[in-house]
Amino acid sequence: MQDNLNKAQRLGMLLTVLCIFISASTIFVVNAEEGINKAAIFGPGDRKDGYEDKSYVTNSLSVTARRGKPTDLLQFVENPPLGLPRIELPESNPITKEKVELGRLLFFDRRLSLNDTFSCAICHIPEQGFTSNELATAIGFEGRSVNRNSPTIYNIAYHTVLFHDGREDSLEQQVWAPLLAHNEMANPSIGYVINKIKGINAYDGLFEAAFDGKGPTMETVGDALASYQRTLNSANSRFDRWYYGKEKDALTYDEKEGFSLFMGKAKCAACHLVDKDYALFTDNRLHNTGHGYATSMGIGPDKTRVQLAPGVFVYVENELIESVRQQPKPNDVGLYSVTQNPFDRWKYRTPTLRNVALTAPYMHDGAFTSLREVMEFYNEGGVPNELLSPLITPLNLTEQEIDQVVAFMLTLTGDNIKTLVADAFAAPIGDLSREDPNWAHDTDLK
Ligand code: HEC
Numbered sequence: 429m430q431d432n433l434n435k436a437q438r439l440g441m442l443l444t445v446l447c448i449f450i451s452a453s454t455i456f457v458v459n460a461e462e463g464i465n466k467a468a469i470f471g472p473g474d475r476k477d478g479y480e481d482k483s484y485v486t487n488s489l490s491v492t493a494r495r496g497k498p499t500d501l502l503q504f505v506e507n508p509p510l511g512l513p514r515i516e517l518p519e520s521n522p523i524t525k526e527k528v529e530l531g532r533l534l535f536f537d538r539r540l541s542l543n544d545t546f547s548c549a550i551c552h553i554p555e556q557g558f559t560s561n562e563l564a565t566a567i568g569f570e571g572r573s574v575n576r577n578s579p580t581i582y583n584i585a586y587h588t589v590l591f592h593d594g595r596e597d598s599l600e601q602q603v604w605a606p607l608l609a610h611n612e613m614a615n616p617s618i619g620y621v622i623n624k625i626k627g628i629n630a631y632d633g634l635f636e637a638a639f640d641g642k643g644p645t646m647e648t649v650g651d652a653l654a655s656y657q658r659t660l661n662s663a664n665s666r667f668d669r670w671y672y673g674k675e676k677d678a679l680t681y682d683e684k685e686g687f688s689l690f691m692g693k694a695k696c697a698a699c700h701l702v703d704k705d706y707a708l709f710t711d712n713r714l715h716n717t718g719h720g721y722a723t724s725m726g727i728g729p730d731k732t733r734v735q736l737a738p739g740v741f742v743y744v745e746n747e748l749i750e751s752v753r754q755q756p757k758p759n760d761v762g763l764y765s766v767t768q769n770p771f772d773r774w775k776y777r778t779p780t781l782r783n784v785a786l787t788a789p790y791m792h793d794g795a796f797t798s799l800r801e802v803m804e805f806y807n808e809g810g811v812p813n814e815l816l817s818p819l820i821t822p823l824n825l826t827e828q829e830i831d832q833v834v835a836f837m838l839t840l841t842g843d844n845i846k847t848l849v850a851d852a853f854a855a856p857i858g859d860l861s862r863e864d865p866n867w868a869h870d871t872d873l874k
């Protein structure tokens with residue numbers, strides 16, 4: 429950033445950046461079957477001229493490039509892929525095909541937000557690992573900031589502790605947080621959402637068929653969304669085929685070395701658990717790695733690298749970014765905000781590492797863009813603070829060993845990703861039509 433730019437010019441630039449972020453965040457299309465090609469990225473409905481620049485990497489494709497193919501999702505619950513255990517289902521919500529299909533409709537339906545634009549999938553983007561690769565922290569309704577990174581929904585059935593700060597433990601209940609958050613889907617009340625769903629023709633009879641005659645309620649909406657999300661299980665990765673499937677050649681020498689380090693010298697498996705018959709790569713507990721502490725205390729570089737346009741980067745002082753926020757950035761203290769116990773400050777839930785190659789950026793605030801950065805953080809022993817987990821210490825790994833652990837983590841991508849993404853594309857995205865309850869609020873115009 430040049431010093432002679434005045435504050436107004438800088439503000440203008442930042443607003444431009446924000447617009448770029450917003451447009452990047454509202455695109456959710458990819459051709460799962462054919463991979464990415466240029467024509468598919470720059471199609472109508474989503475103009476991104478100039479974005480072919482080498483420095484701008486995106487996996488988002490144009491709306492017209494979306495190819496869907498429904499799949500039998502229940503199979504991934506009834507027979508979880510190799511490397512995953514049996515799924516514990518809550519007694520109150522047995523899974524059925526009808527619930528899963530209904531949940532899938534709801535998950536992708538943009539009409540579930542106040543202004544009919546935001547579905548769950550706008551932040552949990554199927555072709556981006558069911559997270560948002562292009563945003564460190566989420567952006568919700570009308571561009572409002574969310575202060576945390578969107579976690580992946582893959583294998584969420586196995587997370588018994590939900591959200592980065594562990595404030596929920598039930599998928600059935602969790603859904604109401606984004607539906608009602610003013611900076612996410614911004615619905616004014618539970619009743620508002622229920623009434624809106626009742627008014628949408630596409631749902632006629634579906635709740636009743638899935639829930640023994642019961643229509644949309646706070647419970648049935650939660651049960652349906654939870655049922656769909658519980659099917660998104662992905663394993664049988666190269667690692668699983670090697671470790672559990674005993675396929676000797678499924679991993680390379682370096683990847684196997686990386687696994688030994690992960691289990692031994694690097695001590696990763698103390699929290700990212702690997703069991704004899706399956707591996708969740710999480711202990712479903714919360715720990716202080718020092719990353720939250722560092723962010724909260726402003727430890728780190730005092731400038732942020734910002735992309736203004738494809739290939740155009742500037743370094744902006746953090747102080748300036750802070751000065752143009754709508755509201756000051758809230759101090760994120762992790763589990764403390766749930767328990768009010770000072771010893772819980774900066775503790776965050778251990779995320780699974782399955783499919784981690786697809787779910788950048790990393791940590792609760794998306795601060796690290798690559799797995800190598802994450803490894804360098806751990807190698808230095810996190811960030812020391814009085815509440816640092818005793819399991820986090822300097823590791824003294826060599827450059828080669830760091831590369832090997834990274835290589836190992838890249839083997840954790842499940843083999844059914846394309847199938848799950850293609851299935852997601854087969855779901856309608858809830859385009860507003862004249863029959864919908866919110867149609868332009870324009871009764872006068874009709
Ligand atoms: C504006 C972006 C946004 C939208 C829209 C959104 N989410 Fe999320 N989601 C997030 C963020 C950010 C978090 C983490 C929040 C936290 O930890 O405080 C999250 C967390 C979750 C989690 C917990 C994941 C975990 O690993 O603990 C689930 C499950 C989830 N969302 C499902 C949904 C569903 C279902 C919907 C639609 C009803 C939805 N989300 C809509 C951004 C979004």
Ligand code: HEC
Pocket residue numbers: 592690694695696697698699700714715716717719720776777778779780781784787789790791792793799802803806807817819820833
């Ligand atoms: C003390 C427990 C603990 C140990 C040991 C540990 N981790 Fe973690 N890991 C965590 C927690 C907690 C987070 C989330 C931190 C946050 O969100 O700020 C995390 C986050 C990560 C992430 C980011 C994942 C994502 O989706 O954001 C990666 C990658 C990771 N760890 C890899 C490793 C590796 C590799 C090792 C060994 C070098 C390791 N971890 C050791 C607890 C641990």
